[in-house]
Amino acid sequence: MKKTYTIDVDCANCAAKMEDAANKVDGVKAASVNFMALKMKVEFEDGVEPNDVMKNVLADCRKVEPDCEIFFE
Amino acid sequence: MTEKQKQNLIRIVITSVIMIALNFIEVDGMFRFTLYIIPYFIIGHDILIKAVKGVRNRQPFDENLLMAIATLGAIALALYHSGDYVEAIAVMLFYQIGEWFQSYAVGKSRKDIADLMDIAPDYANMENEDGQLEQVDPDDVKIGSVIVVKPGERVPIDGIVIEGHSTLNTAALTGESLPRDVEPGKEIISGSINLTGLLKVRTTKEFGESTASKILELIEDASSRKSKSEEFITKFARVYTPIVVWAAIALALIPPVVLTVMDSEPMWGEWLYRALTFLIISCPCALVISIPLSFFAGLGAASRHGVLVKGSNFMETLSETKTVVFDKTGTLTKGTFSVVAIHPEKLDEAQLLHLAAHVERYSSHPIALSLLEAYPDEKDDCIIENTEEIAGRGIKAIINGDTVCVGNSRMMDDLGAEWKPCEHTGTIVHVAINGEYEGHIVVSDTPKQHSKAAIKALREQGIRETVMLTGDSKEVAEKVAAELGLDQVKSELLPQDKVSEVEKLLAGKRSEDEALAFVGDGVNDAPVLSRADIGIAMGAMGSDAAIEAADVVLMDDDPFKIATAIRISKKCLRIVKENIWFAIGVKVLVLIAGALGFASMWAAIFADVGVAVLAILNAMRCMYVKAQDPETIN
Numbered sequence: 001m002k003k004t005y006t007i008d009v010d011c012a013n014c015a016a017k018m019e020d021a022a023n024k025v026d027g028v029k030a031a032s033v034n035f036m037a038l039k040m041k042v043e044f045e046d047g048v049e050p051n052d053v054m055k056n057v058l059a060d061c062r063k064v065e066p067d068c069e070i071f072f073e
Numbered sequence: 074m075t076e077k078q079k080q081n082l083i084r085i086v087i088t089s090v091i092m093i094a095l096n097f098i099e100v101d102g103m104f105r106f107t108l109y110i111i112p113y114f115i116i117g118h119d120i121l122i123k124a125v126k127g128v129r130n131r132q133p134f135d136e137n138l139l140m141a142i143a144t145l146g147a148i149a150l151a152l153y154h155s156g157d158y159v160e161a162i163a164v165m166l167f168y169q170i171g172e173w174f175q176s177y178a179v180g181k182s183r184k185d186i187a188d189l190m191d192i193a194p195d196y197a198n199m200e201n202e203d204g205q206l207e208q209v210d211p212d213d214v215k216i217g218s219v220i221v222v223k224p225g226e227r228v229p230i231d232g233i234v235i236e237g238h239s240t241l242n243t244a245a246l247t248g249e250s251l252p253r254d255v256e257p258g259k260e261i262i263s264g265s266i267n268l269t270g271l272l273k274v275r276t277t278k279e280f281g282e283s284t285a286s287k288i289l290e291l292i293e294d295a296s297s298r299k300s301k302s303e304e305f306i307t308k309f310a311r312v313y314t315p316i317v318v319w320a321a322i323a324l325a326l327i328p329p330v331v332l333t334v335m336d337s338e339p340m341w342g343e344w345l346y347r348a349l350t351f352l353i354i355s356c357p358c359a360l361v362i363s364i365p366l367s368f369f370a371g372l373g374a375a376s377r378h379g380v381l382v383k384g385s386n387f388m389e390t391l392s393e394t395k396t397v398v399f400d401k402t403g404t405l406t407k408g409t410f411s412v413v414a415i416h417p418e419k420l421d422e423a424q425l426l427h428l429a430a431h432v433e434r435y436s437s438h439p440i441a442l443s444l445l446e447a448y449p450d451e452k453d454d455c456i457i458e459n460t461e462e463i464a465g466r467g468i469k470a471i472i473n474g475d476t477v478c479v480g481n482s483r484m485m486d487d488l489g490a491e492w493k494p495c496e497h498t499g500t501i502v503h504v505a506i507n508g509e510y511e512g513h514i515v516v517s518d519t520p521k522q523h524s525k526a527a528i529k530a531l532r533e534q535g536i537r538e539t540v541m542l543t544g545d546s547k548e549v550a551e552k553v554a555a556e557l558g559l560d561q562v563k564s565e566l567l568p569q570d571k572v573s574e575v576e577k578l579l580a581g582k583r584s585e586d587e588a589l590a591f592v593g594d595g596v597n598d599a600p601v602l603s604r605a606d607i608g609i610a611m612g613a614m615g616s617d618a619a620i621e622a623a624d625v626v627l628m629d630d631d632p633f634k635i636a637t638a639i640r641i642s643k644k645c646l647r648i649v650k651e652n653i654w655f656a657i658g659v660k661v662l663v664l665i666a667g668a669l670g671f672a673s674m675w676a677a678i679f680a681d682v683g684v685a686v687l688a689i690l691n692a693m694r695c696m697y698v699k700a701q702d703p704e705t706i707n
Contacts, residue, residue, distance in 0.1 A: 010176055012362040013136070016307055034297040035362075036183065036369040041297060063130040066123055 003050055005040045006071045007033065014065040021060040027053035040070060075180065081173050088116040088166050092159065101156070109158035110148075117144065117165040134314045136356040140168055143352040146345065147674060154342055164353060164678045171682030175362055178689045182370055185696065192245045192264035193285040194227040211280040222272045228263045231283045232274040239270035246284065246379070246628050264288065287620065291381055295372050298384025302649050306364045309657075310357040317664070321351035324668060343670070350667040353677040359656040363688035364649055370695035371645030378700060380638040381626040390607045391625065391642035395587040397536050397635065398575060400601075401543035401550065403594035404611060405524045405557060405632060410443035410516045414497050417512035423448075425512050429504050431457050432470045432479040440500060441468075443516045467502075478505045485510065498552050517549070523633040525557050526703040530636035534643065540578065542571050571601045579606070590625075592635060609635060633703045645695045652688045659684050 009015050015035035022031035022040065027048040033040050042057070044050055054072040061068050074082070091112040100108060114121075120137045127135030147161035196208040198221040206221055211229040214220060219235065222228050228241070240252040243265040252268055255261055261274060264285035280286060299307075325348035329339035368385035375382050382388050402408045417425040430448035433441035434457060445451055460470040466487065467480015478484055485492040485503045490510040492503045499517025503510070528539055540561040543550045550564035563574050579589055591598070591605035594612055599622040602608030610623035612630030620626050627634045663680035666672035 011172070011358060012179075012365060013310060013356065013358055016310060016361060032297050034293075036179070036365055037293050037297070038183075039293065039297070064132060064135075066126045066130075 001044045001046075001050065003042055003044070005042065005054070007038050007040045008069040008071075009033075009035070009038070009065060010067060014068065017064040018061040018068055021064045022057045025053060025057045025060055028057065031057070074177065078173060078176055078180070081169065081176075084116055085166065085169055085173060088112045088162070088169075091115070092162060092166070105156065106152060106158070109162065113144070113148070113158075113162050113165060116162065116169055117141075120165065120168075134318060134355075136314070136358070139314075139318065139352045139355050140165070143349045143674075146349045146352075150342055150346055150349075160674050164674050167678045167682050168353075171358075171685050174682075174686050175358070175689060178693065179362065179366065182366065182373075182693060182696065185373070192227065193283075193289055194229045197229040197280075198223065198226075214276055214280060216276055216279060218276050220274050220276060222267045222274060224267055224269055224271065226267055227285075228261055228265050228267060228272075228274070229283070229285075230274075230276045230280050231263050231278040232261060232276040234259050234261055234272055235275050236273035237270050239272050240268045242266040242268055246288070288376075288381065291383060291620070291626075292372065292376055295382060295384050298386050300368060300385040300389040302389065302646075302653065303364055303368065303385060306357075306360050306653070310361050313357045314355050317351055317355040320664075320668075321348040321355070324348045324351060346674075347667055347670060350672060350674050350677040351664065353674060354660055354663055354667070354680050356681060358681070359685035359688045360653065362685065363652045363656070363692045366689060367645055367649045367652065367692040367695045370693055371641055374645075374696050374698045375638055375641045378634065378637050378641070378698070379628040379631075380634055380641070381620075381628065382638065382642070383624050383626070387607055387624040388642045388645055390588045391590070391639055392646040393586055393588040394590045394607065394639055395536060396538045396540065396578060396582070396589040397531055398540045398542060398578060398589065398591045398605065399559070399632070400571070400591075400593040400598055401541050401545060401553060402518060403630070404592055405527075405541065406518045406520050406553060408518060408594070410439050410500070411519050412443055412447040412514055413499055413517050413519060414495070414515040415512070416493075416495060416515070418510060420511060425504055426514065427451075428472060428477050428506070428511075429479045429502065429514055431455055431472050432460070432468050432477050434470075435460055436462070436468060440502060440516055444502070444514065475506050476508070478508075479503070498548050520553060520557055521630070521632060523631050523703040527632035527636055528558050530633060530701065530703070531639065534636055534639045536639070540574075542566055542574055544568070568598070569600075571598065572604055575601055575604050579604075590635075592632065594630065609638075611635075631703075633701075637698075637701065640701070641695075641698045644698060648691055648695055652691055655691075656684050656688050 009018060012035045015033045019031060019033040022028055022042065027045050029043040029045050031040060031042045044053060051072060054070065058070045061070065095108060121141050123137035124135065124141035127138040132138065144161040144165050147164065148158060151158045151161065194211065197211040197214050198206045199209050199214065199218065200221060201207045214230055220230060234255050234257050236257060238256050240254050241261060242252050246262065246264045263283040325345050328344050329341050333339045368388055371388055372382055382391065399405050415422040415426055426448045430444050430451040433444050434451060456473055458471045460468065462468050463480065463484065466484035467478060469476065469478045478488055479502060482492055482503060485505060488505055488508050490505040490508055492510055495501050495513060495515055497515040499515045502514045502516060504512055531539060538561065539559045541550065541554050541559045542563050544566050545564055547564040550562050554562035566574065575591055582589065588606035590607045590609055591601050592609040592611060593602055602610060602622045607625060608623045609625040609627065610620065611627040625638060659680050663672050663676050667677060
């Protein structure tokens with residue numbers, strides 16, 4: 001399953017770090033962050049609940065960039 | 074400006090004012106330190122807070138942390154050595170100015186491009202039971218509903234006009250500035266602006282599937298397909314910061330230790346200062362921001378010219394194109410017949426065309442349509458009777474009492490009329506009156522208005538070879554190719570032959586770095602579109618299959634747009650390369666100078682912020698590519 005989320009982040013390098021962090025979260029098959037469009041595309045593993053996974057994605061992204069935001073609910 | 078940007082701007086201004094004021098105050102010792110630490114906290118407190126969070130989250134290469142270490146280090150040095158606090162605060166100040174500028178520039182270009190793409194209206198007008206117009210969410214409009222589009226409004230959903238006449242501005246969709254007339258029965262696409270009259274439209278698609286929504290989705294997706302340059306930068310950024318940080322640590326420790334061993338003055342302070350300058354340059358921001366920004370702006374510029382490029386990677390490939398392969402019919406030629414020559418025997422040209430048009434009045438054959446188009450005043454008071462179509466021959470009718478036959482040479486043979494051959498290539502339509510030969514009209518598929526200029530413009534863009542593939546006869550193909558100035562032509566091809574021809578051309582490429590583009594109208598060339606390095610579909614408005622198969626979509630069917638697309642891609646890639654070389658170059662230079670003690674923190678902050686600002690300004694140039702007038706190419 002693939003979903004696109006709106007994000008908010010200030011710098012391009014931070015966006016790249018978020019992408020790295022998101023890709024390491026369990027349940028995420030592949031994630032890509034588009035800084036210019038402020039969008040995060042996430043492809044989930046089969047059988048996971050996107051919102052549960054996204055909570056962890058946000059938590060891990062906050063670790064690399066405290067200011068970031070992902071709108072998933 | 075966002076709220077955050079405003080706040081930061083105020084902080085920048087306050088700090089600058091305090092710094093200028095402090096310049097005139099002469100104090101020493103702890104009082105001086107206290108005075109200077111105030112602006113430092115005003116401008117840098119958020120960085121310091123983020124730095125602490127970075128430590129807590131074990132992010133050693135967090136740029137806030139590095140910036141905090143660098144400036145706090147400089148303050149410490151000032152406290153013990155020079156008393157020059159200005160440098161540390163200035164570094165923080167300029168860093169914030171740089172960040173502010175980045176955020177402003179990115180926000181602005183985001184908005185510019187969004188405005189450019191402001192083609193999907195957020196409401197549709199529908200009539201309710203009382204006959205009143207009501208604005209509804211276009212998502213709720215079902216296929217087959219009737220919507221009303223007022224003059225000045227954008228068409229929200231694709232559909233067919235059922236009532237009203239108007240002209241439409243399709244500039245946002247096709248880049249074509251000439252308005253288009255619509256009347257009942259005509260198809261209209263979402264995103265175009267209704268200029269003059271009220272229109273009632275029966276929708277044929279859902280909002281999400283309509284042209285405007287599709288285009289928006291495509292553009293948003295485009296910048297997530299990353300190019301080679303972007304991948305390079307991401308990889309570079311990942312190793313750059315750690316390398317610079319480790320180099321800084323080495324610079325702070327090794328030379329003093331070596332100097333101590335050699336019994337000379339270790340100069341700990343001096344080497345620490347040099348190490349701190351390294352930390353300031355350790356953020357790869359300029360590169361990381363300016364490269365995607367360039368592509369984003371380039372994609373925006375292309376769509377403004379009616380060219381949808383489906384990804385940054387395709388932008389890159391487009392700029393490397395050396396060979397362009399065209400389909401003929403519908404791509405270089407109009408795909409419809411038109412009259413190219415009239416050769417009467419005794420009558421004048423207008424009379425011959427007049428009679429032929431009358432005979433063809435009721436026919437819907439493409440040739441009949443071309444004759445009617447050439448003689449638009451056909452519906453005059455002549456009396457036309459007994460129109461009769463003779464299969465495989467032509468049409469016969471009685472006009473004002475005379476029997477007029479219009480058809481091919483076999484029809485003339487049947488009549489016993491002595492027809493004459495013609496030196497023109499194309500389809501020859503013979504005319505006979507009462508069995509006597511009166512001459513012929515030549516119709517053929519003609520090149521599009523800008524085809525010749527397109528080939529020429531492509532050559533100016535460094536395209537080495539232009540090739541035309543067609544299923545048409547050799548004679549017709551070669552005539553068109555010669556007229557347009559194409560390098561190669563392959564005729565009488567079956568659809569599957571086109572793929573193998575393209576494969577042959579792909580095999581003959583001189584190097585891996587050059588690309589082959591195929592241009593088609595997307596109707597039945599999907600396999601070729603996907604086989605080529607880059608597939609360009611034209612006139613794809615409304616054809617989902619073509620949009621799906623192609624990498625680049627021309628919204629109208631003007632081949633000249635291909636040259637425009639390549640021009641934009643080349644400019645974009647040139648700017649990307651400039652930024653890569655410039656940013657890395659300046660940083661490396663300042664790093665070397667810093668290690669040798671020639672670069673102060675001022676130089677370092679320029680290498681970081683100044684370069685970012687210049688690279689961003691350079692990237693924004695991608696957005697502005699002037700339209701070229703095809704008429705000036707000839």
